[in-house]
Amino acid sequence: MQSYKFRLQPNKEQRKKLDNMFGCSRFVWNYFLDLNNKIYLEAKEKDLKKKHLNYYDCANKLTGLKKENEWLKEANSQALQQTLKDLDAAYNRFFQKKSGFPKFKSKKNNQSFRVPQFFELKGNHSCFPKFKEGIKTVVHRKVEGNIRYATIIKTKTNKYFVSITNDFEVKKKRISNNSVGLDLGIKDLVVASDGQKYNLKINEDNIKFLHKQISKKKKGSKNRKKAILKLAKRYEKIDNQKQDFQHKLSDKICKENKLIAIEDLNITGMLKNHCLAKSMSNQSWYSFTTKIEYKSKRYGGEVVKTKRFYPSSKTCNHCGYINQALELKDREWECPKCKTILDRDINASKNILSQVLRELNLKGEGSTRLKPAELSSIDEAVKQEATRSLVYW
Known part of the structure; x- marks a missing residue:
C-alpha cells in the first residue's frame, strides 16, 4: 500500500461542515468508550467473560443514538461506523497487550475521521459523501493505484489535510547488497x-x-x-x-x-x-x-x-x-x-x-x-x- 498526504483548502462553509463531522466522530467515540468502560469495570468486578461491546453491538446502538441526537445525521454515516470499527480495534489491541487502554478524544488535539468508501480525487478536488461538490486540494504528486480509503485531518494549527491510502505496491531499486x-x-x-x-x-x-x-x-x-x-x-x-x-x-x-x-x-x-x-x-x-x-x-x-x-x-x-x-x-x-x-x-x-x-x-x-x-x-x-x-x- 502507498499513502499520499495533501493539503485541503476548504471554504468557510466547508470548514464549518468539516468541524461538525469531526465533532460527530469524536462524540461517537467518546460515548461508546464511556459505555465500554462501564461494561469493562463491571465485568472485572463480577468476573464476566464479555468485557466490552464489539463493533456490531455498538453499530446497533448507534441507530438509537442518532434518533436521540438528530445532529448526528449531518455526518457521513459510514465515517461514524468506521469510528466504531476503530474503537473496537483499539480494545482488541488492548486485550492482546499490544497497546494501552483506549483514551477519550479532545477537540484540543488533532481531529480526524475516515472515509472508507466513495472517496474520489477529481483533478484538484477531493470528493466524498456530504462533500460531492469537492474540497479544493493541493495535489503535488500523481496518485497511482486504486484508492482504498481516505482520512480527513485537522491539525492543532487549524490546517486541513487528506491522507489517501491506495493499493499501489511501490518497488524501488537498491543500489547495493x-x-x-x-x-x-x-x-x-x-x-x-x-x-x-x-x-x-x-x-x-x-x-x-x-x-x-x-x-x-x-x-x-x-x-x-x-x-x-x-x-x-x-x-x-x-x-x-x-x-x-x-x-x-x-x-x-x-x-x-x-x-x-x-x-x-x-x-x-x-x-x-x-x-x-x-x-x-x-x-x-x-x-x-x-x-x-x-x-x-x-x-x-x-x-x-x-x-x-x-x-x-x-x-x-x-x-x-x-x-x-x-x-x-x-x-x-x-x-x-x-x-x-x-x-x-x-x-x-x-x-x-x-x-x-x-x-x-x-x-x-x-x-x-x-x-x-x-x-x-x-x-x-x-x-x-x-x-x-x-x-x-
Whole structure:
C-alpha cells in the first residue's frame, strides 16, 4: 500500500461542515468508550467473560443514538461506523497487550475521521459523501493505484489535510547488497555498524519561553488563544523536521543495504524510566523503525531484529567479553580482556549485526539472505572506525 498526504483548502462553509463531522466522530467515540468502560469495570468486578461491546453491538446502538441526537445525521454515516470499527480495534489491541487502554478524544488535539468508501480525487478536488461538490486540494504528486480509503485531518494549527491510502505496491531499486547493524540511541538517533552516526539537532530554546507566555495570559482571552496557536505551530514545525529527517535517512539506509539488523527494543517499558523518557520520546524510535521496515520491503531488502535483552553495548565486538560493570554514562570503554578501546554505540551496532547473522545461520537461513561475497564485505565494514555525523537544522 502507498499513502499520499495533501493539503485541503476548504471554504468557510466547508470548514464549518468539516468541524461538525469531526465533532460527530469524536462524540461517537467518546460515548461508546464511556459505555465500554462501564461494561469493562463491571465485568472485572463480577468476573464476566464479555468485557466490552464489539463493533456490531455498538453499530446497533448507534441507530438509537442518532434518533436521540438528530445532529448526528449531518455526518457521513459510514465515517461514524468506521469510528466504531476503530474503537473496537483499539480494545482488541488492548486485550492482546499490544497497546494501552483506549483514551477519550479532545477537540484540543488533532481531529480526524475516515472515509472508507466513495472517496474520489477529481483533478484538484477531493470528493466524498456530504462533500460531492469537492474540497479544493493541493495535489503535488500523481496518485497511482486504486484508492482504498481516505482520512480527513485537522491539525492543532487549524490546517486541513487528506491522507489517501491506495493499493499501489511501490518497488524501488537498491543500489547495493550490503548489510548494516543499527543501534538506536539518545545522543544520536542512529549509529551504524560502519561507524557512521546520524543525529538530528533542533533548536528548542523558545519552547519554554512560549509556555511561559501562555501562563501569563488570562484564561479564555484572545491573546491566550494566539499564544497557544503560536506554540502549536512551533511544535508542528519541529515534528515536520523530524519526519523529514527520518524519511530521508531511512530511505538512504534501505537503498544501500539488503539486510538491516536492529534491536528488538521494549520501547513502552523503557519510557517508564522518567529520567530518560523525554529524551527517548524526542528521538521517536518507533516511528523510525516503522519507516525502516516498510521501506526495506520496497527496496527488496529485509529487517531482522535481535533477541530482546541481548547485551549489545556490554559485549566487546573483538573478543566477546561481556563488561557487566558498564554504565549508561560510559560512552567509551576499554575491554579488560583484549584492551581494545570501544565506542559504546559503534560497538553495539557491530554486535547487533553479528548477532543477527549468527541467529540466521543457526536457522539455516543465512545463505538465502546473503551471498559469501556479501558476508566478506560485512567483515571489512566492521573494521571501519571512522565516524561521520549527519546534522539537520
